[in-house]
Amino acid sequence: MSHSHGPGQPSHTHGPQPAAPQQPTVAIRPPDPVMQAVIEDSFSPVNIALGAPDNVSALCASHRLEKCADCDVDFTALNRVSRTLLLNPNLRCPPPPQVVSQKLSQAITVTKEEGNALFKAGQTDKAIQRYSMSINVAAQRPSWEASQLMREELSTVLSNRSAAYLDMGDYIGALVDAEAVINFKRPWSKGHFRKAKALMKLERYYEAREAIELGLSFEPGNVEMSQMLSEIQSELAKRAAVKP
Known part of the structure; x- marks a missing residue:
């Protein structure tokens, strides 16, 4: 039976209240004895x-x-x-490994694309600035995210910045970035291509030939690299011909 004690007071009842819903209980499975034995056997303080x-x-x-x-x-x-x-005091614990910071990914992509647009427009110095910003953002990924993601992002932007440095005449900068690309993603032929181009500008043709041959070992059908190898071979032949 419900009633109120005065004006403006909500009505209520003195009868039995409905029972609160019970929280579901989660059964905790006992540890697998075989796995537990392996863990204990391999543990050393x-x-x-x-x-x-x-x-x-x-x-x-x-x-x-x-x-x-x-x-x-x-x-x-x-x-x-x-x-x-x-x-990061507000961060209680690292998130699961598959969690990726979408804001970081977006910032990396946006700054890289801005650099690409500036490079195509002939504003190479400004393109380098955007590529550098993209690289700095990519390097900020927290340590619990998959390192492969950062390697992919860095190798792409570093490759683009290497091309920009080459266009600016900074052949050492182009070579350094190309070496970094190879360190991050060795099987990717683009890094070896960038390295060979920088070495050619530095007139280090034997090293350029080694770089392009290594790149072709990862991508034998790459026409651009095959043409570059022919150019390097031709230049080496000319230099050999003029030696006394």
């Missing part, structure tokens, strides 16, 4: 010391090093995540 900043870095106890060959430990990756969490 490691003595660690805590270091700066704020005692969140793991170091070997004997030498207080992050990476120590004598103690056979390497806490580099662990400490990178630890420092990232320290700099």
Whole structure:
């Protein structure tokens, strides 16, 4: 029976209240005994010391090093995540590995495309600035995201900036970026192509031939690289002919 105690008061009842819905219980499965035995068998305690900043870095106890060959430990990756969490106090824990920062991806793509448009318009110096900005943004990806994603992004933008440096006459800058592309994505023939072009401008033809031959080993049917190899061979033949 419902009633109210006064004007403006909501009506209510003194009768039995409906029971609150029960939360579903989640059954916790016991650990697999075989897997548990493997984990326990492979476990070996490691003595660690805590270091700066704020005692969140793991170091070997004997030498207080992050990476120590004598103690056979390497806490580099662990400490990178630890420092990232320290700099982001609102972040309780790293998200799952498949999580990708869409804002970062968008910023990288937008700045790269702006650089491409400027390069095509002949504004190479401004294109280099946009490529550099795109590279800086890509390098900011948190350590728990897949490294392959950052490698793909960096290799593409570095390849474009290498071409821009070459256009500006900065052949050393073009060579450095091409080498970086190869380090990030060795099987990609574009990096070897960029390297060979820079080496040709520096008149280092033997090294250019090695670079383009390596690129062709990854992509034998690349017509542009085959033509470049012919140009390099022709230049080397001319130089051999004029030697006393």
